Amino acid sequence: MNSGYHGLEALWHDLFWEAEEAPSEIHLIDDFLRDHDGTSLYVGSGSGRLLGPLVAAGHRLTGLEISPEMVALSRESFPDVSVIESSWQEHEADEKYSSILIPAFTFQLFPDPQKQLQRLRAQTDHLYLTLFFPWAEVSGDLPQNEWYFDRGIRLPTGEMGELETRHKIKESNGSLTRKHRYTLKDKSGSVVRQEITEQALRFFPDASLKKLLKNTGWEIEKEIYNLGESEEDDLVYVATMHLRGSA
Ligand SMILES: C[S@@+](CC[C@H](N)C(=O)[O-])C[C@H]1O[C@@H](n2cnc3c(N)ncnc32)[C@H](O)[C@@H]1O
Structure with missing residues (x-):
């Protein structure tokens, strides 16, 4: 990858x-x-x-x-x-x-x-x-295998950018997989574009x-x-x- x-x-x-x-x-x-x-x-x-x-x-x-x-x-x-x-x-x-x-x-x-x-x-x-x-993932403070709201930003254009995350963690071999779902919403809140990425991380x-x-x-x-x-x-x-x- x-x-x-x-x-x-x-x-x-x-x-x-x-x-x-x-x-x-x-x-x-x-x-x-x-x-x-x-x-x-x-x-x-x-x-x-x-x-x-x-x-x-x-x-x-x-x-x-x-x-x-x-x-x-x-x-x-x-x-x-x-x-x-x-x-x-x-x-x-x-x-x-x-x-x-x-x-x-x-x-x-x-x-x-x-x-x-x-x-x-x-x-x-x-x-x-x-x-x-990743203490929050290791401790279970963040739910595994489900999407959660991460952060939202207001873009310079006035539109909104949202980030949701979903992770899977395997403590025994120090691997953390994170999916990110980025959503662009127009000023009325309608979804304009959505993209999902995946990161394989080591800790x-x-x-x-x-x-x-x-x-x-x-x-x-x-x-x-x-x-x-x-x-x-x-x-x-x-x-x-x-x-x-x-x-
Ligand atoms: C978390 S971002 C940090 C960017 C920058 N250091 C900062 O703090 O603004 C990680 C960056 O590393 C790049 N990257 C990931 N894997 C890489 C690799 N194998 N070789 C070079 N760059 C890589 C990504 O494209 C991304 O721009």
């Missing part, structure tokens, strides 16, 4: 992200890049919503994005920012990157995490990675992640929980890691 975003999912990606009111990851990436001169690669750079401002702030970054629709959005908004249209799995660098960034859970779309961590290790000594843990309990990193030649330099907004006893929904290649 191609993990690239397309259709309404690509077009509305940034609007839904904004509607979530989650803290932005940009300052975490900015801090990380301050320690890494030289050219870095941003895997799954999407519409450029983080890539563009990071390049404008003076960081030397190239985007890598599998979805032609996302690449087009990025080039339209940030024409001077370089984006390679390719999948990470097919990407080979001529020389090592100063660092590689994979924010916003893109890594969890890769079906073979061990192999990809090894490939990342071959292309850089420094990796910035953000992963989420990692703490101990298995540590083992996976160790086996693929990575050690954790720094960990940041819940995008830096975590209180001491909070569950960790989002973990950001600065990883360094071990000897």
